[in-house]
Amino acid sequence: MTVSPAEEHDDGTDDDLVIRPAEQADLLAVVRIENESFSQPWPYDAFDRFLGEPGFLVAVVDAQIAGYIVSDVTTSFGRQLGHVKDIAVHPDRRDMGVGSALLSRSIAVLAAHGADSIKLEVRRSNEGAKRLYRQFGFEPIRHVPGYYNNGEDAIIMVRQLE
Ligand SMILES: CC(C)(COP(=O)(O)OP(=O)(O)OC[C@H]1O[C@@H](n2cnc3c(N)ncnc32)[C@H](O)[C@@H]1OP(=O)(O)O)[C@@H](O)C(=O)NCCC(=O)NCCS
Numbered sequence: 091m092t093v094s095p096a097e098e099h100d101d102g103t104d105d106d107l108v109i110r111p112a113e114q115a116d117l118l119a120v121v122r123i124e125n126e127s128f129s130q131p132w133p134y135d136a137f138d139r140f141l142g143e144p145g146f147l148v149a150v151v152d153a154q155i156a157g158y159i160v161s162d163v164t165t166s167f168g169r170q171l172g173h174v175k176d177i178a179v180h181p182d183r184r185d186m187g188v189g190s191a192l193l194s195r196s197i198a199v200l201a202a203h204g205a206d207s208i209k210l211e212v213r214r215s216n217e218g219a220k221r222l223y224r225q226f227g228f229e230p231i232r233h234v235p236g237y238y239n240n241g242e243d244a245i246i247m248v249r250q251l252e
Contacts, residue, residue: 106151106152107149107150107151107156107187107188107191108149108150108151109147109148109149109150109191109192109195110147110148110150111144111146111147111148112137112140112141112146112147112148112158113141113148114138114141116148116155116158117134117137117138117141118134119154119155120137120148120155120158121133121134121137123155123157123158123178123179123180124137124176124178126180126181127178127179127181128178129240130238130239130240132176137160140160140162140175143160143161143162144199144202144203145159145160145161145162145163145172145196145199145200145203146158146159146160146161146162147159147161147192147195147196147199149179149183149188149191149192151183151188155180156179156180156183156188157177157178157179157180157183157188157189157192158176158177158178158192159174159176159177159192159193159195159196160174160175160176160177161173161174161175161196161199161200161208162175162200163200163203163204163205169206169207170203170204170205170206171205171206171207171208171209172197172200172201172203172205172206172207172208172209172251173208173209173210174193174196174208174209174210175210177189177192177193177196177219179192189222190222190225190226193222193223193226194226197226197249197251200251201251205251206250206251206252207248207249207250207251207252208228208248208249208251209246209247209248210223210228210246210247210248211234211237211244211245211246211247212244212245212247213238213242213243213244213245214233214242214243214244214245215242220245220247223247224247226249227249228247228248228249229247229248229249230245230246230247231246231247231248232245232246233245233246234246
């Protein structure tokens, strides 16, 4: 991805980057990135179930899937809860603003679908992701000891949208 200051947008991305809803044809590339990104990756079917969900978005750079985000809104006791369930960027495309662009669009989509707040879980050791979320106004609200299969704690982070 070439980023020259003249082409750069306010969010730090450039004209080669497109964020759009995920389609069936994207799923193999999505699963490949998932497998390269996580020790306990989601299987194909997990992504398949979210097709058609407005918060399932892919980032396309130079006609290739560079990353994705899976997010949705559910209702609980009259509250509309946004949830970021999964986000990853291809290892070769990291640190170029793709993750920020995905998160930014997801927040807009969840807000447009009535979310009052957005929650996510992050591994305690995942400093890069925690930094990204903090930049977008997410704040840690609690730890969940042993949340992940390897025994690692999760940190729950929340951003209010009202
Ligand atoms: C987390 C992830 C999605 C970020 O995507 P990205 O495209 O690299 O993110 P961006 O380029 O938009 O970076 C945004 C910010 O994230 C933070 N960040 C991202 N990667 C980082 C790293 N390795 N170390 C420190 N900070 C990092 C920085 O604060 C950065 O802001 P800056 O550009 O002002 O320094 C990507 O690193 C990834 O796919 N990681 C593996 C999967 C994962 O951990 N997902 C999150 C699970 S909760």
